[in-house]
Amino acid sequence: MMRVRPFRLAFLIACLLGPTLPAAALTAVPPGNSHAEQPGVPAASARRTAAMKVTFERKYEKIRDLIAGNAELRGKIDKAARAYGIDAIHIVAALVGEHTYNVDALDRLQTYYVKALSYLSSGVEFAHDGESITDFVARPEFSACRDSGSDETLWSCRETVFDRAFRGKTVGGRSYPDDRFGAVFFQPFYAGQTFGLGQINPLTALGVSDTVHRVSGYPELSADKAPEVYQAIMDPDRSLAYMAATIKGAISAYRDIAGMDISGNPGITATLYNVGSARARASALAAENRRRAAAGEPPKLPEENYYGWLANDKLDELQAAIR
Numbered sequence: 001m002m003r004v005r006p007f008r009l010a011f012l013i014a015c016l017l018g019p020t021l022p023a024a025a026l027t028a029v030p031p032g033n034s035h036a037e038q039p040g041v042p043a044a045s046a047r048r049t050a051a052m053k054v055t056f057e058r059k060y061e062k063i064r065d066l067i068a069g070n071a072e073l074r075g076k077i078d079k080a081a082r083a084y085g086i087d088a089i090h091i092v093a094a095l096v097g098e099h100t101y102n103v104d105a106l107d108r109l110q111t112y113y114v115k116a117l118s119y120l121s122s123g124v125e126f127a128h129d130g131e132s133i134t135d136f137v138a139r140p141e142f143s144a145c146r147d148s149g150s151d152e153t154l155w156s157c158r159e160t161v162f163d164r165a166f167r168g169k170t171v172g173g174r175s176y177p178d179d180r181f182g183a184v185f186f187q188p189f190y191a192g193q194t195f196g197l198g199q200i201n202p203l204t205a206l207g208v209s210d211t212v213h214r215v216s217g218y219p220e221l222s223a224d225k226a227p228e229v230y231q232a233i234m235d236p237d238r239s240l241a242y243m244a245a246t247i248k249g250a251i252s253a254y255r256d257i258a259g260m261d262i263s264g265n266p267g268i269t270a271t272l273y274n275v276g277s278a279r280a281r282a283s284a285l286a287a288e289n290r291r292r293a294a295a296g297e298p299p300k301l302p303e304e305n306y307y308g309w310l311a312n313d314k315l316d317e318l319q320a321a322i323r
Contacts (some may be wrong), residue, residue, distance in 0.1 A: 271308030
């Protein structure tokens with residue numbers, strides 16, 4: 001799952017204030033696309049697809065047909081959705097987006113299980129230039145993050161500190177690239193890493209580890225045990241749990257922070273699954289709508305990107321695929 005540099009200041013304000021809006025104050029985001037035509041697809045996605053000698057339409061059909069033709073997979077999707085209190089279409093929308101614009105779907109679930117086991121003996125670790133992530137986040141600059149109430153706020157706080165104090169700087173004789181926290185410390189194999197059925201990156205998995213442990217009972221993940229993180233996100237069963245937890249978190253963030261009910265629009269939840277940082281984006285939207293309200297303007301609703309647009313555009317087909 002691709003992550004974009006978030007609105008960090010807005011996120012910190014949201015964490016400190018912890019606003020929760022009453023149900024009566026919620027604005028329901030209507031179903032369907034707000035854009036008449038699909039927003040532009042990133043050039044990198046087009047290049048990957050061309051290199052595979054396939055088309056977006058063919059990749060879409062492959063993941064749609066995999067879901068429609070595999071009762072075991074549909075059962076797993078439904079189980080994960082029920083466990084986290086979301087509609088299964090939200091998971092399907094994210095799966096379709098990832099395997100249309102990111103990677104091609106594998107033909108059999110068993111392939112994912114085999115790959116998951118292979119990571120346990122990989123010996124990989126999360127580090128940069130010889131400094132492990134565990135040692136890095138033990139630095140005093142991260143002391144404010146220690147009392148975070150959840151894995152999501154903990155890792156988001158650490159990402160904020162990295163952006164502010166380390167990104168593109170030399171600290172204590174060490175130079176840090178002008179790049180995302182996840183790219184610097186959590187991509188030991190190659191750039192743009194997302195894995196498994198849900199195309200989850202390690203940092204995203206760490207951010208919902210406590211939720212997945214509480215709801216699904218899977219062991220909590222630790223950044224100093226990278227092979228176990230990779231095994232978890234490659235395993236189809238666990239991957240779906242991490243997907244559902246991430247989507248549920250986005251729905252909750254927009255409800256509690258921005259006063260928006262996005263649960264009826266899988267294109268929006270798919271967009272947030274794609275771009276990440278749901279709490280920061282919800283907080284930024286809430287700030288924008290406070291400004292608009294003060295100016296007598298109507299509120300701004302969240303909008304789908306190219307990835308979410310596809311899910312809404314193909315919604316009837318996708319609903320049929322999981323029935």
